[in-house]
Amino acid sequence: MRIAVVGSGALGLYYGSLLQRSGNEVHFLLRRDYESIMARGLSVYSLNGDFHLAHINGYRSTHEIREVDLVLICLKTFANEHFQALVTPLVGKNTRILTLQNGLGNEELLAELFGPEKIFGGVAFICAYRGNPGTVHHVSEGKINLGPLQSEQNLGVEIIKDLFTGAGINCRVVSDLKKARWEKLVWNIPFNGTCALLQQPVNAVLAHKGSRDLISAMMSEIITAANAQQLTEKIPFSLAENMVVSSEKLGSYQPSMLIDRIEGRPLELDAIFRVPLTEAYKHGIPMLRVQTLFALLQAAVAG
Amino acid sequence: MRIAVVGSGALGLYYGSLLQRSGNEVHFLLRRDYESIMARGLSVYSLNGDFHLAHINGYRSTHEIREVDLVLICLKTFANEHFQALVTPLVGKNTRILTLQNGLGNEELLAELFGPEKIFGGVAFICAYRGNPGTVHHVSEGKINLGPLQSEQNLGVEIIKDLFTGAGINCRVVSDLKKARWEKLVWNIPFNGTCALLQQPVNAVLAHKGSRDLISAMMSEIITAANAQQLTEKIPFSLAENMVVSSEKLGSYQPSMLIDRIEGRPLELDAIFRVPLTEAYKHGIPMLRVQTLFALLQAAVAG
Numbered sequence: 372m373r374i375a376v377v378g379s380g381a382l383g384l385y386y387g388s389l390l391q392r393s394g395n396e397v398h399f400l401l402r403r404d405y406e407s408i409m410a411r412g413l414s415v416y417s418l419n420g421d422f423h424l425a426h427i428n429g430y431r432s433t434h435e436i437r438e439v440d441l442v443l444i445c446l447k448t449f450a451n452e453h454f455q456a457l458v459t460p461l462v463g464k465n466t467r468i469l470t471l472q473n474g475l476g477n478e479e480l481l482a483e484l485f486g487p488e489k490i491f492g493g494v495a496f497i498c499a500y501r502g503n504p505g506t507v508h509h510v511s512e513g514k515i516n517l518g519p520l521q522s523e524q525n526l527g528v529e530i531i532k533d534l535f536t537g538a539g540i541n542c543r544v545v546s547d548l549k550k551a552r553w554e555k556l557v558w559n560i561p562f563n564g565t566c567a568l569l570q571q572p573v574n575a576v577l578a579h580k581g582s583r584d585l586i587s588a589m590m591s592e593i594i595t596a597a598n599a600q601q602l603t604e605k606i607p608f609s610l611a612e613n614m615v616v617s618s619e620k621l622g623s624y625q626p627s628m629l630i631d632r633i634e635g636r637p638l639e640l641d642a643i644f645r646v647p648l649t650e651a652y653k654h655g656i657p658m659l660r661v662q663t664l665f666a667l668l669q670a671a672v673a674g
Numbered sequence: 675m676r677i678a679v680v681g682s683g684a685l686g687l688y689y690g691s692l693l694q695r696s697g698n699e700v701h702f703l704l705r706r707d708y709e710s711i712m713a714r715g716l717s718v719y720s721l722n723g724d725f726h727l728a729h730i731n732g733y734r735s736t737h738e739i740r741e742v743d744l745v746l747i748c749l750k751t752f753a754n755e756h757f758q759a760l761v762t763p764l765v766g767k768n769t770r771i772l773t774l775q776n777g778l779g780n781e782e783l784l785a786e787l788f789g790p791e792k793i794f795g796g797v798a799f800i801c802a803y804r805g806n807p808g809t810v811h812h813v814s815e816g817k818i819n820l821g822p823l824q825s826e827q828n829l830g831v832e833i834i835k836d837l838f839t840g841a842g843i844n845c846r847v848v849s850d851l852k853k854a855r856w857e858k859l860v861w862n863i864p865f866n867g868t869c870a871l872l873q874q875p876v877n878a879v880l881a882h883k884g885s886r887d888l889i890s891a892m893m894s895e896i897i898t899a900a901n902a903q904q905l906t907e908k909i910p911f912s913l914a915e916n917m918v919v920s921s922e923k924l925g926s927y928q929p930s931m932l933i934d935r936i937e938g939r940p941l942e943l944d945a946i947f948r949v950p951l952t953e954a955y956k957h958g959i960p961m962l963r964v965q966t967l968f969a970l971l972q973a974a975v976a977g
Contacts, residue, residue: 565973568871571973578976579972581973582970584969659963659966663888663962663967664970665884667885667970
């Protein structure tokens with residue numbers, strides 16, 4: 372399959388490299404690591420085994436890539452304003468677009484631009500980061516939960532699932548993409564937000580009773596908001612405590628929003644906070660603790 | 675009158691110096707600036723006129739001061755655990771104790787130790803800070819609202835009021851000390867907390883819509899909680915917007931909790947957050963935004 376990877380951060384480089392290794396024709400839109408990857412290829416250090424791809428099809432512009440079968444969108448969501456310019460050259464009549472981005476609103480924005488029948492979402496559970504130029508480190512998990520934006524696109528999602536499974540990626544199709552997105556938000560909102568605001572890793576915010584209890588309470592707010600969204604089935608409140616306990620194993624893990632703050636990038640506040648707060652509010656759930664954290668984060672990065 | 679000032683920060687030095695200048699026998703418990711003040715006296719730079727006191731009665735221990743007519747308590751509330759040791763040597767049968775400290779719970783703690791009939795509270799509206807050793811700067815306001823802990827101690831509070839008025843301090847007796855304390859919390863909780871957490875001055879947190887709206891919303895939570903406390907009259911919700919607007923004039927003012935954080939001191943979290951949250955919760959008001967800010971502050975200083 373002819374695939375374009377738009378957004379070659381850790382996520383895009385990792386999944387794109389697996390797709391290339393399994394025999395697909397993968398084209399990467401590169402920015403920061405262009406020179407290095409074109410000269411020396413890409414090294415993947417993964418808990419599933421390290422490998423090196425000597426040759427990468429790298430580009431500075433998607434105009435050079437042209438139409439593909441699948442666009443894999445791994446951009447940071449604060450770059451979503453560039454969707455039209457970046458993605459349009461890649462899209463033909465039969466192109467599918469899969470976004471692995473964080474948070475809410477990405478599929479809908481792509482649907483407005485390219486048509487809802489083309490749009491698929493994947494919720495990626497993975498810890499990965501970029502090391503030196505031309506290297507990517509995959510340190511835990513890697514699973515993707517996939518779903519079409521429109522439930523009638525079952526065939527399309529199965530094709531994507533087979534593609535990913537064939538590349539050795541643990542992957543399943545979920546019946547309710549919206550539910551899968553909200554379930555990930557139950558983790559993403561409190562941990563990304565609290566760690567980024569306090570500039571502390573996961574184990575530090577869990578070590579303190581005040582912030583640990585706050586994280587649990589925010590998780591309950593988010594589950595309440597999610598369950599007001601007409602999901603196919605309710606998210607159980609026990610997910611909160613399970614997530615807190617399993618997060619203890621993450622040690623000094625830095626969520627992506629903390630890394631973005633440390634490295635001086637914008638934060639993914641719209642996708643992880645603003646859109647979920649708006650959707651919750653539309654259904655009568657104010658999520659006051661989440662709102663407070665959001666306001667403080669906005670002021671922290673504006674200041 | 676024979677007066678002991680316990681806690682010679684900006685507040686204690688400023689009010690104590692005015693009381694001494696107006697002819698009272700004032701004894702200061704000194705710590706940080708002891709050497710400097712004993713050698714060169716105290717210089718007050720005030721918007722009401724600068725003055726210098728060449729001789730200050732300074733002590734390292736309240737045992738040297740012995741019994742006084744009035745104890746003026748200006749300690750940071752995180753030092754309240756030392757009340758018994760510091761204040762006991764100063765208290766005789768007719769001694770009155772006035773706390774000008776921030777937040778809730780100070781009068782009650784003193785009452786347990788020394789008897790409620792001796793205890794008076796003052797809510798000070800003042801911007802003052804210590805400069806070089808032996809100097810204090812009074813930059814705005816200065817008003818004190820005074821009240822007895824027990825309403826039957828009207829005579830005592832009038833005596834204190836006359837003493838302060840005689841020293842040129844703008845001062846009035848309020849009928850409901852609890853209401854006065856909560857009114858000050860409407861400012862103190864959101865501004866001290868937000869500025870200390872974000873390490874930004876007042877104008878920075880007001881410049882950003884997210885944090886400005888959050889401050890207003892927290893003020894409304896606090897007014898709701900205050901009005902559940904059986905006050906003699908309700909606090910109007912218009913106080914919130916009035917306070918936000920008038921705070922714009924404070925410019926880059928750093929609230930005391932921000933200064934405490936910058937200077938590496940403990941924060942006054944019990945008096946300004948924990949006790950008010952507990953009192954609010956007892957009356958069925960959870961103050962979720964305030965609770966969130968409190969949890970984040972605890973984690974920020976623990977981390």
